[in-house]
Amino acid sequence: MNHIAPGRNAGVYNYDEIDRRFVAERVEQFRAQVARRLSGELTEEEFKPLRLMNGLYLQLHAYMLRVAVPYGVLTSRQMRKLADIGRKYDKGYGHFTTRQNLQFNWIKLEETPEILNELAEVDMHALQTSGNCVRNVxxxxxxxxxxxxxxxxxxxxxxxxxxxxxxxxxxxxxxxxxxxxxxxxxxxxxxxxxxxxxxxxxxxxxxxxxxxxxxxxxxxxxxxxxxxxxxxxxxxxxxxxxxxxxxxxxxxxxxxxxxxxxxxxxxxxxxxxxxxxxxxxxxxxxxxxxxxxxxxxxxxxxxxGGPSFEELPPVSAALEQAKAGNEAFARWVAVNVTEHKAPGYAVATISLKPAGGIPGDATSEQMELVADLADQYSAGEIRVSHAQNLVLAHVKQDDLFALWTALEGAGLGTANVGLIGDIIACPGLDYCALANARSIPLAQAISARFADPARQQLIGELGIKISGCINACGHHHVGAIGILGVDKKGVEFYQITIGGDPTLTTAIGDILGPAVTEDEAVDAIEAIVEVYLANRHDGESFLATLKRVGHGPFKERVYAAD
Amino acid sequence: MALLKAITANRLRDGEVVFLKAEGVWVERLDEAALFEDAAAADAALAAAKAQAERDQYGVDVYAFDLTLKDGRPDPVKARERIRALGPTVRTDLGKQAAA
The missing domain is CATH 3.30.413.10 (Sulfite Reductase Hemoprotein, domain 1)
Structure with a gap:
């Protein structure tokens, strides 16, 4: 495979020596701070704000390092470094977040300075990912x-x-x-x-x-x-x-x-x-x-910089032929591919939401594959979306079938971007020290229930967003269907909201009724979807149907058995 | 069933979840943790554990939590503590549960 040389990628800001020196200095400062903490020179109270300024949190099982991906754009070289760190210092995977960053869940404090040093080698860091500062834009x-x-x-x-x-x-x-x-x-x-x-x-x-x-x-x-x-x-x-x-x-x-x-x-x-x-x-x-x-x-x-686009016909004959010959590929193109400003190119979103999978998680091997595919098909550049997916932004339409084939082979070919299976979920109580309830198992159960890609496409755009606590990292307030995990005397319950909207017509969802158990929650989502499908007019979005028919039918159906 | 208490922390150098076994002795498995029936004894042990963990740069975020005995083994009351003692429920190949 022909890798594009580092620094020659398109669309990623090129650091100069001042940027590099600054990041390197921060690494050495933190190395000294960690040494002083481990030797007892600094108390935890003194050290905590310093580690937070370097993206290092303490979570349920270990430290968590949140690596900044400024405005969600990174090079293939940087992605390979993340994969490498995941394998070397974590447990072979990372979690892409709703802030377009990446979190490692199993980090050791004593190894963190070296991790930051390795990140600095590829112009990465964990600055502005924590603390009371301006966070990663x-x-x-x-x-x-x-x-x-x-x-x-x-x-x-x-x-x-x-x-x-x-x-x-x-x-x-x-x-x-x-x-x-x-x-x-x-x-x-x-x-x-x-x-x-x-x-x-x-x-x-x-x-x-x-x-x-x-x-x-x-x-x-x-x-x-x-x-x-x-x-x-x-x-x-x-x-x-x-x-x-x-x-x-x-x-x-x-x-x-x-x-x-x-x-x-x-x-x-x-x-x-x-x-x-x-x-x-x-x-x-x-x-x-x-x-x-x-x-x-x-x-x-x-x-x-920026890629120089070839002059291509606006419609690719190869793409049309491939779509005609492969239904699954045609669906992926319809769902995951977006129009590019340059004729003959396309923007491809790689779903990190396989049915029954953990939203936003990617193994080191998957990260490396995406890096290779970025080099081969998208000018060596990758984006992270706030919906916890990855994007190859400059793919020739002619190359889409080859790209999809490679993705499909690695479990990354799911066609559900923007659909009900494309669930945003925070790490929840499986990892997070602030959470009251688990988010991921519910996301897995819902995406497994709606695994059929044809059914998802029939339902159309419908965002489910799940948070494991009121801090709302999973954006549940603005989910068309939002789910908030709550703790009731040590038992996890889930409060459902409907009608949220994250776009410029922003709306906060309304609570549908009393919180339900984990088992009931999946059935409740299915009931909401059924009411929508039964009531929608042709081409009508979930929010439009909800606005027209009101909350009543949804509430009645979800709580019918009570 | 009467509630018991155990004392936990995260090990400073690597963040590993640890449990107090005896004064100044921490273990990685809840099964080996000291269980306190008496609230006053648990409070005293907690205060000592906090002081020792900071003094020796051993652990952070030291606190006590409730549990019961189930089939003779400690069983945390809250899901949070069960998950800390075992590992993420969505990745049973990881955490303490993986080595169980």
Whole structure:
């Protein structure tokens, strides 16, 4: 197989020596901190914030290392390194998360500095994956490839990474701070459930600007981000974000962890007052120091490089022929493949949700295969989606059949992206120290129940999202069907919500009724689906049917036996 | 059935789940853990274990949890502690259960 040389991949930001030196220095700092902890020079209380700043959590069975995948984009070389670390320091697998990162579940503290050192060899780290800082900025997994893209969000996500990583004002925020950027007509990054959501767009003159939403977030108190400015010019991008963060840093509550997120501040101050405070700060900040010069944007954009696309016919005869000859492949193309901006190319999503499988988990062997396939078919570049899948963004339509054949052979050919089997689930009580209930077994049971790909396709788009506790890492609030695990006197129960929507028309789901047991939950989901199918009009989405018929029929059916 | 208590922690250097067997002695398997019938004795052992774990840089997140005896073996009351004592229910090839 012809591997593309490191650094020559398309679409991944190329570090310079300053970036590399900074990451290397952080590794050595952490190495010294770990040594001081193990020798007793540092207490756990002193050490904990330091390890969290390097992505190292303590979970149920071991330490967990959350590796940053900035805005979800990585090279094949980086993916191979993750596979290697999984095999060498973990138990041969990793878990891709709803924050587009990767978690290793069985990490030893004493080995972590060496793991970070190995990550640094491929320009990776675990910065901004934990602690009360600006976290890894997330964006559309189809960025730079989607046909409906208006602005390439990677460029601005990278600008924010550079702006925030060492920013002295943003190191000790009241709480963690999550930013998502979207640059296409369709919101694939769920921007309104983030502390700040940025919608990148162009005006009539073709100039780039941004709408800013603030105060979104899930967890114990879910809120939908409020539009606080319709248009911020590109040169003011950093200044406006800094203004928001300054207002939050000044007024955000530090006395109560449950009220410390910006969503509570926006809610308590009110949208108008919050916006006025931001505007006042913005007016103060605006000026040469905070101006994002076009040359900087151009240089960052240049450092991403980008594949040069061949001139191809818009429709591939080879693809059409392969589809005609193979029903399973045709289904995979219909479900997992998205239109590319360049004629003759396609965006292929690799589902990490096999029927009965663990959502988001990939073995080291699977990671290596995806890296090889990325080199062979997609310019050496891979994306992680917030739905816990992987994406090869620049595949020639002519190559799709060969790609699918290789994926299918490794258990990665599941055709369910966006369908009921494509369940988002947090690690839950099987791994997480904060969880109240297990998420994964329920996801497995539901995906096994709906394993038939034809039935899934018949049901159509329907997002199920499962969280094992109210912190909502599984985004259950915005699932068309959301499931929240709760603990009732030591027994796991599951509370079902319906009507959530993660797109720009964001909605928080409503609780359907009393929580149910694990066994009952799968039947309840089946009942909800049956009510939907029985009531939907032609082409009508689940949310549209729900809006038209109301919750009543769903509730009656789910609780009919009670 | 009367509730018993055991004391657990994660080992500092590698995060492994450990259980207190005797003062200053930690084991990896719940079957070998000391079980406390008396709440006051459990509290005293917990305080000593916390101090020792920090003093010796041995363990972190030291706490006591409830369990009963089932077929003569310790059985945690909460799913969380059962999972910690065994490993993830979705990967029975991993964790302490794998070596059982």
């Amino acid at each position: 997330t964006t559309d997994q189809f960025v730079g490839a989607a046909k409906d893209e208006v602005v390439d969000g990677r460029v601005y996500a990278e600008i924010l990474r550079q702006w925030t990583t060492l920013h002295p004002e943003f190191t000790y925020l009241p709480r963690k701070f999550k930013i998502a950027i979207m640059g296409s007509e369709k919101d694939r990054a769920a921007i309104r459930i983030h502390d700040v959501g940025v919608f990148a767009k162009r005006n009539e003159q073709g100039e780039i600007g941004f709408a800013f939403y603030a105060g979104g977030g899930l967890g114990r108190s879910p809120f939908i981000g409020k539009l606080i400015r319709e248009w911020v010019a590109e040169e003011d991008f950093v200044a406006y974000l800094e203004a928001i963060l300054r207002v939050y840093n000044q007024y955000g509550r530090r006395d109560n962890i449950y009220k410390a997120r910006i969503k509570i501040l926006v809610h308590e101050l009110g949208q108008e007052k919050f916006t006025a405070e931001v505007e006042e700060e913005f007016a103060r900040l605006r000026g040469p120091k905070y101006r994002l010069a076009p040359e900087i944007v151009a240089e960052i954009r240049r450092r991403f």
